[in-house]
Amino acid sequence: MSDLTLVLLAAGNSERFKVPVKKQWLRIGHDPLWFYVTNRIKSSLPDVTVILVAHADEIPFMTPLCDFSVVSGGATRQQSLKNALKEVKTPYVMVSDIARACVDPDLIVRLLEQKGSADTIVPALDVHDTVVYHNETITREHVKRIQTPQLSRSDVLRRALESDVEYTDESSAVVACGGTRRFVLGDEKAAKITHAGDTAALACLGAPANVVFTGNGFDVHPFEEGKPMVLGGVEIESPFGFKAHSDGDVAIHALIDALLGAACLGDIGMLFPDTDASYKNIDSKLLLERCVQKLHNFGFVILHADVTIIAQEPKIAPYKDSMRQTLASIMLIPASRVNVKATTTEHLGFIGRKEGLGVIATASVHYFDWKNG
The missing domain is CATH 3.30.1330.50 (2-C-methyl-D-erythritol 2,4-cyclodiphosphate synthase)
Structure with a gap:
């Protein structure tokens, strides 16, 4: 039995997607995106326990289609993750977003190779353009683009999320409460779907079935x-x-x-x-x-x-x-x-x-x- 639980977050309202379809339900062949992405990552993690976090209204329509647990999300990404962590029984948890559709198996391997070396293991990409912050040019070598999935110690992540501060990723919460973070090389192909045009760059996503x-x-x-x-x-x-x-x-x-x-x-x-x-x-x-x-x-x-x-x-x-x-x-x-x-x-x-x-x-x-x- 794996010592790891995979948590996929899919409870958002897709407000910035600006398409009639919620991005979680874009079809890849016949599969909705939430199902496709979960199984894509799950295939790289033998015997892993999977928890999908979804909007409460959508759970009755999801559970007949899958063989993993689906729990109700919260008003924010962080609350949704806290709901999932209540169900996590393993010492480690890997968290990602359904919108991060094309996670490569090699990225999963890089995360697993560092498991236990820090409280949270995070894929990150360097920034190659000049960066200006509040009209001041800052050293771009000090700037990183943080991605998911992130691999964390379950107990540390639970403690980190007890704060009332809303964090945009798990590692920021872990570091803020005194935990350690290790970076691994991220993947440009693991871009996140936020706006409708973002799907064009994701080669792993096939067209919906024409039926x-x-x-x-x-x-x-x-x-x-x-x-x-x-x-x-x-x-x-x-x-x-x-x-x-x-x-x-x-x-x-x-x-x-x-x-x-x-x-x-x-x-x-x-x-x-x-x-x-x-x-x-x-x-x-x-x-x-x-x-x-x-x-x-x-x-x-x-x-x-x-x-x-x-x-x-x-x-x-x-x-x-x-x-x-x-x-x-x-x-x-x-x-x-x-x-x-x-x-x-x-x-x-x-x-x-x-x-x-x-x-x-x-x-x-x-x-x-x-x-x-």
Whole structure:
């Protein structure tokens, strides 16, 4: 069993990335970046224990895809690391960022060769340009560019992070509390993804797979007298609406399930549980907006949607075009890629008895092509 735990930090909000996709979810082939980078580093560390730190909302979508531990991050990088260290049982810990995507196996070897020679072992690069600080030229030989992964004694790092000071890397915290630091040669190829243009220089990252995914959704709701009817985001003239926790928009609920199914992101109950009081009587258009945002954050682009409304009553034909326009605007795609159609059950079943209606939806998505914008 290894005496080392690998901690990968992936809980950030990608605020500086300025792309619809969170950088953690950029696809390399079919693999999201967090999965690709973790396995890339893990392959150089036999029998290592792995802890991934992620945003709490993303953990349910990550754990089915991996065989390592995923813990909730904090408001800052340092708090996220402190959360991970609570789970570390080994004497040594190696910490890196998911955004540091192309860590070379040779760099891992250089870190391991110095394990135990100092409290923290740090990859660093010299600066070859003139450096000016507060309008004063300083000796560039005294300046280093610090990288990750960093290899530290677990107990020392825990003590170092007890301070209220926020450090941008582990070694600075260790040195500040009196620990020792040793530098090893870093790697220019191990650049960090901060802005969208940074990916262009990372040769280890392949393009996303060029595939289309399709999902289906189905929902039914009984009618409720005296309640407004909203269907496909459009208010329908009717003496009854839908009995439901939200506004009961069956068409949008089925469409959300179709979108989540295409992206393999669970179902509407997982994203918006009816046990949550905040969704009581909520406008389902807001739920669809949040679903679309989730898909975009996780690296998907919506291609098309097809919605079939099964109703004996009311008449749907007068509202179909308005539904198309409304749904398309929320999904951020042209109305030409949204289809709404209606049919009846020829008076059979609960729909035929005018007790409620049902909707079947189909949607397709593909990966965001970050390689070509």
